[in-house]
Amino acid sequence: MDELLAQAMNRRRLLQMAAGGVAAAGLIGAAPAAARPTANDIKMWWWGQQEAVGIQTWMDDTVKKFKAQTGSSVSPTLMDTSQVIPQFTKAAAAGSVPDVQFLFNGIYHMENVWLGYLKPLNGLVSAATIKNGGGTSLSNYAGKSYRTGFYSLAFGVQYNKEHFDKAGLNADSPPTTWDAFLNACDKLKSKGYTPISGGIKDGFLGEWWLVNSLTQNLDSAADALNLFIGKLDWREPKYHEHWVKLQELYDHKFWNDDVTSLALYPGIQLYNSGKASMALNNTPALPDSQKKLGKDVVGFMKLPTFGTGKMAPYPIVDTQGFGIPSKAKDPQTAAKFIDFMHSPERLKAYWTLSQQIPADSRFDPSVINNPLIKSTYKKFVQAKHNVYIADLMPGLFWTDAMFVISQKILGGNMKGSESGDYAAKITQKWKKQNPDEVKHYTVWGKDLKTA
Amino acid sequence: MVRVRPWVPYAYCAPLVALLAFIFGYPVIKVVDFSTRLVRGSSGPFIGLDNYRNALDDPTFRNAARHSATLLLAVPVLLVISVLVSVILYEQVSGWRIYRSVVFLPYILAVPVVGIVASYMFTLHGVVNDLLAKLGLKALAIDWIGSEHYALMTVLIVIIWREVGFGIVLFLARLMSLDEAPLEAARIDGASWWQRLWHVILPELRGTIEFYVVIAATTVLAFAFAYVWTLTQGGPGDATTTLEVYIYNTGEVQSLPGQAAAVATMLLVVMCPFIATLFWVRRRAASDALAEAA
Numbered sequence: 001m002d003e004l005l006a007q008a009m010n011r012r013r014l015l016q017m018a019a020g021g022v023a024a025a026g027l028i029g030a031a032p033a034a035a036r037p038t039a040n041d042i043k044m045w046w047w048g049q050q051e052a053v054g055i056q057t058w059m060d061d062t063v064k065k066f067k068a069q070t071g072s073s074v075s076p077t078l079m080d081t082s083q084v085i086p087q088f089t090k091a092a093a094a095g096s097v098p099d100v101q102f103l104f105n106g107i108y109h110m111e112n113v114w115l116g117y118l119k120p121l122n123g124l125v126s127a128a129t130i131k132n133g134g135g136t137s138l139s140n141y142a143g144k145s146y147r148t149g150f151y152s153l154a155f156g157v158q159y160n161k162e163h164f165d166k167a168g169l170n171a172d173s174p175p176t177t178w179d180a181f182l183n184a185c186d187k188l189k190s191k192g193y194t195p196i197s198g199g200i201k202d203g204f205l206g207e208w209w210l211v212n213s214l215t216q217n218l219d220s221a222a223d224a225l226n227l228f229i230g231k232l233d234w235r236e237p238k239y240h241e242h243w244v245k246l247q248e249l250y251d252h253k254f255w256n257d258d259v260t261s262l263a264l265y266p267g268i269q270l271y272n273s274g275k276a277s278m279a280l281n282n283t284p285a286l287p288d289s290q291k292k293l294g295k296d297v298v299g300f301m302k303l304p305t306f307g308t309g310k311m312a313p314y315p316i317v318d319t320q321g322f323g324i325p326s327k328a329k330d331p332q333t334a335a336k337f338i339d340f341m342h343s344p345e346r347l348k349a350y351w352t353l354s355q356q357i358p359a360d361s362r363f364d365p366s367v368i369n370n371p372l373i374k375s376t377y378k379k380f381v382q383a384k385h386n387v388y389i390a391d392l393m394p395g396l397f398w399t400d401a402m403f404v405i406s407q408k409i410l411g412g413n414m415k416g417s418e419s420g421d422y423a424a425k426i427t428q429k430w431k432k433q434n435p436d437e438v439k440h441y442t443v444w445g446k447d448l449k450t451a
Numbered sequence: 452m453v454r455v456r457p458w459v460p461y462a463y464c465a466p467l468v469a470l471l472a473f474i475f476g477y478p479v480i481k482v483v484d485f486s487t488r489l490v491r492g493s494s495g496p497f498i499g500l501d502n503y504r505n506a507l508d509d510p511t512f513r514n515a516a517r518h519s520a521t522l523l524l525a526v527p528v529l530l531v532i533s534v535l536v537s538v539i540l541y542e543q544v545s546g547w548r549i550y551r552s553v554v555f556l557p558y559i560l561a562v563p564v565v566g567i568v569a570s571y572m573f574t575l576h577g578v579v580n581d582l583l584a585k586l587g588l589k590a591l592a593i594d595w596i597g598s599e600h601y602a603l604m605t606v607l608i609v610i611i612w613r614e615v616g617f618g619i620v621l622f623l624a625r626l627m628s629l630d631e632a633p634l635e636a637a638r639i640d641g642a643s644w645w646q647r648l649w650h651v652i653l654p655e656l657r658g659t660i661e662f663y664v665v666i667a668a669t670t671v672l673a674f675a676f677a678y679v680w681t682l683t684q685g686g687p688g689d690a691t692t693t694l695e696v697y698i699y700n701t702g703e704v705q706s707l708p709g710q711a712a713a714v715a716t717m718l719l720v721v722m723c724p725f726i727a728t729l730f731w732v733r734r735r736a737a738s739d740a741l742a743e744a745a
Contacts, residue, residue, distance in 0.1 A: 092492070114491075115492040117492070200687075201596070201597070201683065201684065202684055203684065203686070257575060258575035258576055259597075260594060260598065260687050261575045261594055262574060266574075394705070395704040395706055396707075399685075399700045399705060400700075403686065404686075407686045407687040408599070411599055411687050411688070433705075433707060433710065434707070436489065436491070
């Protein structure tokens with residue numbers, strides 16, 4: 001009965017009735033045939049232009065070429081950063097979803113998998129795309145894949161080669177150990193530069209710091225997951241050493257003095273304006289830095305190593321991606337579109353049209369004509385690399401531990417050595433408030449171990 | 452005379468009452484229902500009062516409640532500034548019409564715009580500190596939004612800066628409608644400015660003051676989210692996390708809509724006396740007006 005009532009009253013029904021009224025008024029046929037959706041027309045909610053500037057050109061071209069080749073239209077909607085996932089979750093709960101949905105990696109889409117809002121891609125998208133398409137191990141749950149890659153991004157430290165030269169450092173061989181890094185910061189500071197810039201107000205610098213540094217003391221991504229769910233203990237020194245190191249940089253006054261009052265990107269702007277010598281960043285932002293500082297001035301390196309975990313020697317690479325909602329109206333066409341995005345011609349076009357790197361191991365990097373991006377691709381993306389462990393972080397840990405601890409340390413209100421206790425308490429709180437998610441995380445951990 | 456059956460007026464009102472119940476009542480019922488569930492997606496299992504217990508046990512929630520209560524300090528400040536400025540404008544100092552427009556200007560700006568602009572102005576190397584340095588007041592140049600010690604005060608300053616315009620215009624409008632005779636009599640009797648304010652103007656403004664206090668308190672308790680979010684996002688640490696930020700973080704970022712609903716329900720309960728007072732003030736004002744007319 002309720003279902004019938006809902007069917008009778010929902011907005012779609014009202015629109016149909018209104019359309020009926022218009023038809024009765026003799027207006028039928030007024031709309032052009034092309035405007036009427038066909039069975040194969042699909043909707044896509046996507047995100048990326050905000051991070052990978054220029055990717056919209058590639059996306060527009062891809063939609064156009066897909067239409068030309070298959071006859072199916074894709075209606076893309078570029079979503080706002082803060083809304084791309086929450087909006088999808090709400091839409092999925094209401095049963096009104098696009099056919100192709102942009103998905104951040106890890107927990108950001110996995111919660112939707114657990115709610116049954118995403119379809120497994122196995123058997124829908126080609127096996128080759130699932131295997132090579134950059135979904136990463138964080139997109140697998142209970143043996144199924146739920147996401148394929150879009151573009152890829154490596155994380156590390158961008159540095160100013162001119163500053164390095166002036167400080168007597170070798171810009172072609174940036175520091176690789178923590179002591180060498182501190183020494184480089186000292187030299188840069190003595191030359192009047194801010195050694196490293198950032199802004200912690202919005203918390204994302206804290207996330208990037210955690211990813212670049214905590215990873216160094218882990219043996220696998222499963223370790224990160226076990227920390228977040230309390231199976232490993234933050235109070236063990238190696239698991240909060242990264243926050244001790246953050247405090248070390250604060251104590252030496254290596255960060256810009258307004259790091260606590262700036263958000264991430266205004267902090268990075270200090271690097272782009274030549275005031276700071278280094279900044280944590282990711283590869284999609286490098287061309288912009290090159291435009292501002294000069295092509296040969298920008299360098300990119302892995303955060304120097306202090307950790308001793310098995311993951312320590314390797315850089316960090318993440319991918320953005322796409323999935324198909326469970327209630328997609330046309331999952332077959334959606335899958336075809338995802339496969340099309342990973343076709344050889346489209347992979348090449350990522351670079352030629354947008355100067356971005358696709359998340360697909362079949363991409364031929366010979367097309368890259370920017371030496372910095374080419375070498376970064378080789379050293380980070382093609383080389384053995386780590387996943388982006390913040391993708392495993394529960395939301396509560398983000399707001400109540402990572403955000404708070406990094407801000408307190410950079411504000412001089414917490415010692416790195418106190419952070420382990422603080423993080424452990426938040427993990428216990430998360431466990432208490434999310435008993436059901438602990439179970440999901442445990443299953444997910446098994447997938448990560450076997451990945 | 453046509454006799455109307457007793458139920459007929461109710462029948463006329465029923466559609467509107469039903470509509471209002473749906474628009475306002477249904478969401479409240481749904482929020483209360485959510486607050487007793489472990490909501491995942493669109494619903495979840497009933498867990499009794501666990502969400503309330505979890506929130507009350509959470510130090511972040513307690514800090515948020517304390518910060519929201521601290522923001523109530525804005526109310527007396529807003530009241531005093533609004534009354535004083537409106538009385539000065541009422542005395543028609545030269546250019547008072549321009550001043551009236553200028554003080555009201557911030558109020559017509561959208562809160563997120565105010566918050567974002569202020570977040571740039573109040574950075575360590577922002578306009579505010581530059582100005583202080585130029586005025587030879589460098590000692591007062593602090594890390595307004597980057598320091599745990601000052602961030603909540605900065606939020607308070609920005610709220611007062613924007614909201615005070617509404618109070619000034621409200622009180623000025625009431626003053627303009629006052630009977631001039633008692634004030635004139637006080638002047639002739641030699642009453643000073645303060646005496647006129649204290650013994651004549653403030654008693655006349657009593658109803659408006661009560662109304663404004665309730666509105667201002669409601670604003671800082673339940674409508675300050677946009678200020679906090681655009682200025683500090685609840686940080687540094689949790690130094691400016693208010694109940695609204697807590698609700699947002701819990702519901703949207705931490706995927707715990709049930710617990711967010713529990714806190715929203717508690718906030719609603721706290722707001723009820725304010726809402727009741729507002730109704731009482733308005734009803735009394737209406738009956739006073741009727742009595743005066745009679």
